[in-house]
Amino acid sequence: MGLLAMVLCSAVACASPQEQPRGATSPAPQAAVETTAGPITITARDVPAPVPATVTVPATAPDRIVSLATGVGETLAALGVGDRVVGRDETSEAPTIDTAPVLTKAHAVSAERVLATAPDVVLVDASTSPAEAVDQIRAAGVTVVEIPEAWTLQDIAPRTRAVAQAVGVPAEVADTVATTATGIAPTARTSGDRPRVAFLYLRGTSAIYLLGGEGSGADALIDAAGGTDVGAEAGLGAFVPLTAEALAAANPDVLLVMTGGLDSVGGVDGLADLPGVAQTRAGRDRRIISVEDTLLLSFGPRTGALVDQLATALTELGP
Amino acid sequence: MTRVLPSRFGWLWLAGAILLILLATIALSLTQGAAETTSEIVLSIRAPRIGMALVVGAGLAAAGVLMQGSLRNPLADPALVGISSGAALGCVLAAVLGVGFGGLGSGLAATTGAATAMVIVVWASLRDGRPEVVTLLLSGVAIAAFAGALVSIIVNVSPDAGVRSLAFWTAGSLALANWSGVIAVVPFVLVGLIIAGTVARSLDVLSLGDRDATAAGIDVSRVRAWSLLAVVFLIGAGVAAVGVIAFLGLVIPHAVRLVIGPRTAPLLIVSTILGALVLLAADTLARTIANPVEIPVGAVTALVGAPVFFLLLRRTRASQGGWA
Numbered sequence: 001m002g003l004l005a006m007v008l009c010s011a012v013a014c015a016s017p018q019e020q021p022r023g024a025t026s027p028a029p030q031a032a033v034e035t036t037a038g039p040i041t042i043t044a045r046d047v048p049a050p051v052p053a054t055v056t057v058p059a060t061a062p063d064r065i066v067s068l069a070t071g072v073g074e075t076l077a078a079l080g081v082g083d084r085v086v087g088r089d090e091t092s093e094a095p096t097i098d099t100a101p102v103l104t105k106a107h108a109v110s111a112e113r114v115l116a117t118a119p120d121v122v123l124v125d126a127s128t129s130p131a132e133a134v135d136q137i138r139a140a141g142v143t144v145v146e147i148p149e150a151w152t153l154q155d156i157a158p159r160t161r162a163v164a165q166a167v168g169v170p171a172e173v174a175d176t177v178a179t180t181a182t183g184i185a186p187t188a189r190t191s192g193d194r195p196r197v198a199f200l201y202l203r204g205t206s207a208i209y210l211l212g213g214e215g216s217g218a219d220a221l222i223d224a225a226g227g228t229d230v231g232a233e234a235g236l237g238a239f240v241p242l243t244a245e246a247l248a249a250a251n252p253d254v255l256l257v258m259t260g261g262l263d264s265v266g267g268v269d270g271l272a273d274l275p276g277v278a279q280t281r282a283g284r285d286r287r288i289i290s291v292e293d294t295l296l297l298s299f300g301p302r303t304g305a306l307v308d309q310l311a312t313a314l315t316e317l318g319p
Numbered sequence: 320m321t322r323v324l325p326s327r328f329g330w331l332w333l334a335g336a337i338l339l340i341l342l343a344t345i346a347l348s349l350t351q352g353a354a355e356t357t358s359e360i361v362l363s364i365r366a367p368r369i370g371m372a373l374v375v376g377a378g379l380a381a382a383g384v385l386m387q388g389s390l391r392n393p394l395a396d397p398a399l400v401g402i403s404s405g406a407a408l409g410c411v412l413a414a415v416l417g418v419g420f421g422g423l424g425s426g427l428a429a430t431t432g433a434a435t436a437m438v439i440v441v442w443a444s445l446r447d448g449r450p451e452v453v454t455l456l457l458s459g460v461a462i463a464a465f466a467g468a469l470v471s472i473i474v475n476v477s478p479d480a481g482v483r484s485l486a487f488w489t490a491g492s493l494a495l496a497n498w499s500g501v502i503a504v505v506p507f508v509l510v511g512l513i514i515a516g517t518v519a520r521s522l523d524v525l526s527l528g529d530r531d532a533t534a535a536g537i538d539v540s541r542v543r544a545w546s547l548l549a550v551v552f553l554i555g556a557g558v559a560a561v562g563v564i565a566f567l568g569l570v571i572p573h574a575v576r577l578v579i580g581p582r583t584a585p586l587l588i589v590s591t592i593l594g595a596l597v598l599l600a601a602d603t604l605a606r607t608i609a610n611p612v613e614i615p616v617g618a619v620t621a622l623v624g625a626p627v628f629f630l631l632l633r634r635t636r637a638s639q640g641g642w643a
Contacts, residue, residue: 234611244364244494246353246611275364275495279354 039268039288040313041259047295047305049094050180053173055080061168062120062143068109068134069125069147071298073097075160076123078177078301079169087117089128093294111136123166125149150299152220153182153307159299181304193319197227197289198252198282201239202261202271209274210239211247217297218256225310227254244276254317255282256310260293289313330585333578334592341596345369348603353611363497371496371504372602373595375557376567378508380594382553383568384587385515388522389546390441390450391529393635394628396569397433397554400459403565404466405436406558411470415477420559423503430507430555436462437547448540449529452635491562491617493602504556511553512591518545519583526581564617566624567594573631 066087067073073092076085082096087103103113111133114122121143124134138144145166150159157178164174199212199222212218213231215238222229230252231240257271265271268288277283295306348369354360379397386395397403409432410425418424440462444455521542525532529539554568575590598616605616 236611240611241613242611243353243606243613244368245360245606248360248364249354249611273497275367275497278363279359 039286039290040316042289042291042295042306042309042313043259044093044292044295046309047302049074050078050177050301050305052077052082052094052096053080053177055169055173057081057168064118064120065167066103066114066117066119066122067092067097068104068114068128069123070127070149071294071300072123072125072147072159072163073100074298074300074302075163075177076167078181079160079164079167079173081167081169084167086119087114091294091298109133109137111140115140115142121145121166123147123163151215151217153224153299153303156181156299156303160301177301181301194226194228195253195314195317195319196230196233196251197222197254197256197314198230198247198250198280199256200261200271200277202257202265209242209247211236211242211250212256213237213240217299220299221296221303221307221310222256224307225314227310227314242276244274247276248279251280252282253319254287254289254314255280256296257288257290258293258296259290262288262290287317289317330579330582330589333575334585334589337589337592337596341592341599344596344599344603345373348599351603351607353607367498367501368493368496368602368606369599370498370501371493371560372599374501374504374508375493375561375564376598377591377595378504378511378553378557379564379567379598380571380590381508381512381515381587382550383570383594384572384583384590385518385522385546385550385553386568387572388526388583388586389518389543390444390455391526392450392452392455393573393631394452394456394569396566396628397550398563398565399569399628400440400455401462401466402433402436402440402459402550403554403558403563404463404470406430406433406555407563408432408466408470409435409555410559411473415473422499425559426503426507426556429559430551432466433551433555433558434548436466437551441543441547452639491564492613492615493561494606494613496561500560504560507552507556511549511551514545514549514552515587516584518542518549519587522546522583526583562617564598564620566620566628567598569631570624570627571597573627 063084064086065076065081065084067076067085068089070089070091073082073085073088074094074097076082077092077094077096082094085097085100088097088100089104089109090102090107101117103110103117108130109128114133114137119142122137123145125147126149128134134144145162147162147166148155148159150156157175160174160178160181161171163169164171199216199218201210201212203209211231212229213234213236214229216231219229219232223232230250234250255271255277262268262271265274268286271277271288272283272286274283282288289310291306291310295302349361349365350356352360352365354364382397383395386397386400387393406429410420410429412432413425413428414420418428440455440458441450443458444450446454521537524535524537525539525542527535532539571594572586572590575586575593579585579589598620601619602616605614605619608614
């Protein structure tokens with residue numbers, strides 16, 4: 001369990017701006033490869049933050065908000081209260097909150113720095129760590145609200161509502177934001193031409209990689225974008241350290257990776273050379289989709305646009 | 320120490336038997352796995368992994384023989400006394416400096432790191448020119464902690480995604496072994512084995528004790544230095560390739576000594592073959608037992624090795640009349 005928690009945590013951890021590559025690695029031209037349209041890179045620019053809602057909040061609503069829950073800063077911005085955010089973690093990007101100081105270091109919360117911002121409310125979720133720091137903030141008399149985590153598209157609406165309620169934004173505004181986030185036209189693909197996609201959580205050439213499965217977050221995105229998640233299809237859990245052979249045997253059509261992870265294995269060429277990857281259709285033909293770390297696995301206002309981008313990428317790569 | 324096999328060359332039978340089992344295990348390992356056994360799977364995934372297990376396992380076991388013999392310490396193991404951590408540190412430093420990972424440069428850096436750790440540990444454990452059993456182990460704990468701390472700091476603050484990912488590699492895994500990695504390790508292990516061959520006879524004499532060995536005309540410090548240099552070659556590049564794998568170097572020489580007795584040359588040869596066999600068997604288990612999930616091979620070796628270490632610790636203490 002501890003290992004799983006750590007893995008999940010570091011999967012989300014990759015979303016920190018400091019870890020993501022600047023200017024998103026533009027894929028090297030793959031002139032030598034015969035069939036392909038890939039690799040395809042999806043950056044934050046492709047999936048901009050939504051226009052903030054115009055909102056009137058009651059006078060009793062908190063003025064000073066600190067967001068330490070993964071990706072919730074973006075939700076606050078979309079709800080129209082980004083200007084009230086006085087501190088945040090590293091996992092959110094939106095124009096109205098970018099000026100607020102980052103109060104975490106390597107995903108660890110510093111209670112002292114949080115309290116120094118004199119917050120009215122602090123938003124956390126299950127992955128906010130260390131728990132002791134959260135306890136210290138609570139003990140200092142600050143209102144701490146735990147926001148439920150989101151690992152599927154269906155989780156976005158309750159999560160958005162929970163955020164809205166915590167900061168005094170009316171529920172209707174939350175519902176509008178959540179509908180924009182999830183109101184995606186279901187992609188019209190029959191099961192026959194749904195490409196089989198493997199989400200690989202990569203962490204360097206010298207270690208094993210993890211295959212995303214059911215509950216990884218990526219399974220929901222892949223499904224919504226019109227693909228079949230290879231890990232979920234095989235009945236595997238969220239992040240499984242897979243043998244090279246098992247990946248070769250699963251033979252996915254497309255690989256979905258995070259840009260930071262792709263860099264850690266030496267880019268597309270490095271990935272395609274890994275034992276196990278090299279023997280898959282996706283590896284041979286470089287059918288790879290890389291998504292900037294902050295975007296993937298943080299379900300929120302930008303998820304709908306991301307699914308659209310993924311669907312387009314899958315169409316471009318062909319069945 | 321008594322030996323089970325009577326004749327002077329009885330160990331050859333044992334070596335032959337282990338070699339046969341090794342060949343059978345290779346054949347088994349080539350045909351087992353999650354994917355169908357196609358020539359592509361065998362050549363590009365299974366074979367290099369098997370090759371890596373053989374080379375690294377052989378190096379670790381031979382290193383155990385040399386350390387235990389030259390330091391006259393039954394508890395010596397390259398990982399337990401911090402040498403492997405030194406290798407890991409050298410390797411990570413090289414990666415930070417842009418040497419890359421897994422190649423020849425990385426192997427050289429790891430070997431240098433191992434040598435540095437070795438010099439410090441052995442120097443710290445010497446008393447009147449002779450190494451002490453317990454001080455060696457405790458110095459090793461300190462070195463391992465220190466090198467591990469530096470690795471952890473470097474890995475966490477490095478802006479390079481590849482370097483940061485090394486945090487996971489330090490646990491030890493053969494999962495992503497490829498041919499170029501195997502080719503980078505082989506020369507180091509060969510050099511180590513050649514040096515080991517030249518000091519084997521002197522190590523036999525050294526087992527009588529430093530004073531008797533000196534009286535018999537052996538330059539004890541010199542034999543010790545060459546033996547430990549061999550150790551550094553035997554394990555440095557292996558650590559660079561697969562991370563730290565503990566206990567193999569400790570357990571294998573003891574198991575072999577029980578059967579064929581303490582003479583260094585046969586002990587070295589049989590241990591080398593058995594080390595290759597055991598790491599291959601452990602790694603084959605690691606990748607097939609929980610199929611399709613990969614278990615770190617370091618966990619498999621520690622599961623068996625740690626209890627054995629515990630027993631040896633108690634026995635060594637009893638034979639020395641207790642440690643104050």
